[in-house]
Amino acid sequence: MAEEVKASWSKGEEIVRMLLEKAPYAEGTVRRERRLEFKVPADRIVDFLRTAKANGFELLLQITAVDWLKEGEIELVYQLFSISHGTHAMVKTRLPRDEARISTVMDIYPVAETYERDAHEFFKVTFEGNPKLEMPWILEDEDREVGVSHRKDFDMLGYVKRKYKLLDRFDEDKENYVI
């Protein structure tokens, strides 16, 4: 059984080795069959994605932002898929929470423009070089002004109380409501 698993992973290991040769600044591991994971410093993300695209990762499926409150960092996960290798790869990079700036990858994957607008709206990550960041996206103007975000320290209950004027129905001392 263990040997079978190893055989199916060897293709992933080959891809990781090939990419790391060209991008020695990154770390790469095989998570399982057809799932790779790379960790890249934030200032080299453009170089790394350019290398990845030249080596068969044609599709950028999503840019996910995860807010790690305790570490004070925002993690960006670039979900890549390679049709030629049949492999999914997560490219992870971390940014400081209070100064979340990173270069755009629009010139490599043009679709990144949309994903970056999404991450900018909900996680306040600034992508330098993306011309549409300040355009209206999903939120309404009043919510943009309030700073509605998906960050972990966003006061959801307070926002709901203010927005829907339900103060009388809520107990101010309570912090949690069981749904």
Added chain:
Amino acid sequence: MVTQEELIREARENGMELLPLEKDTYELFFGPQHMATENYSLILKMDGHRVVKAIANPGFLHRGFEKLAEYRPWHTNIALLLRICVPEPDVPEAIYSMAVDELMGWEVPERAQWIRTTVLEMARVSAYLFWMMGLSFKLGVYTAGQWAAAYRERFMALFEELTGARVYHIYTIPGGVRRDIPGDKWLRQLRDTVEYIKDKLKDFDNLVFENYITYRRLEGIGVMDKKFALNEGVTGPNLRATGVPYDVRRADPYLLYPELDFEVPVLKEGDALARALVRRFEFEQDLYILEQLLDMGPPSGPYKVDHPSLKALPRFRVPAGDAFAHVEATKGDFGAYVVSDGGNKPYRVQIRGPSIAHGIRVIEQLLVGARLADVPVILMSLDNCPPDIDR
């Protein structure tokens, strides 16, 4: 006889700002109340009846599901996240459950895998029927649209018997499915329905897919090539219509798909007609897959993982880590990225709907130069689903 200039002057005097920007150009707000756009809006700058510029304007359906999911226990999120995709709600259920399965390290029992595959294929068939209804209505072939809606109803009834609900099933859960197949009678009904719809496919061909009007309306509009499609993150039938044979069921197989025999239809033209025909061929393949699954029959065994944590759901905890799972939906590559910090609620859930790629940049570029009458047809040929974008 009042001339146009007089009308414009009168309007200006009364404080009405008219939209025409120059002589023949004007702005048109297309949607969100337009039938073709489905809760989504396009701002079109028109010159006569040609589109000069299009700006996608999403956000009318934003309900903050991804944020809400962080406040709810793992299992209750299924009842929330499936609302992201209205025509095939089984897809978000399945990807979320598959990601949680991976985090838990669970191998789903064979019977549950069979049921999940069948449910996903049934969802695909009913979503394609829903799409056929939309396309026929936009082309003006109302009869075929009514048929498609009526045939979809047969699958709704089967879903109701299996899961207890017609549209939002809340059926696939981490570790398996919520309840077992009601019995052999249900399997016989499913086979009858599949055969019935297979029989009716030639009616759709006669009326829609081999119709001269369809060809005239769809051929050569909204053309995209292979390189453009890959750069813009286009997936699903829209990508296969440009000549790339990418199907998640083949490229990154899940559930029982490695054991099933089916073809991935690919066309090269990349226009609206190619996209429509790819969907029509896939519809046939899905019926064929359902037949194979029924021939195989559900394997015996449990329909969900036997694990003590599934007996006390409020205390259900998932080990820390992250996982990505994706399946092939009728609209494209549907994926979920789930992060856990070891608690009884997810730390972060992101759903990647295919329309976030199709509905913003692709539509903005495909619409340039299109006629106003072609806008709904191009939207329908991309099978744009706005809830994916807004979430």
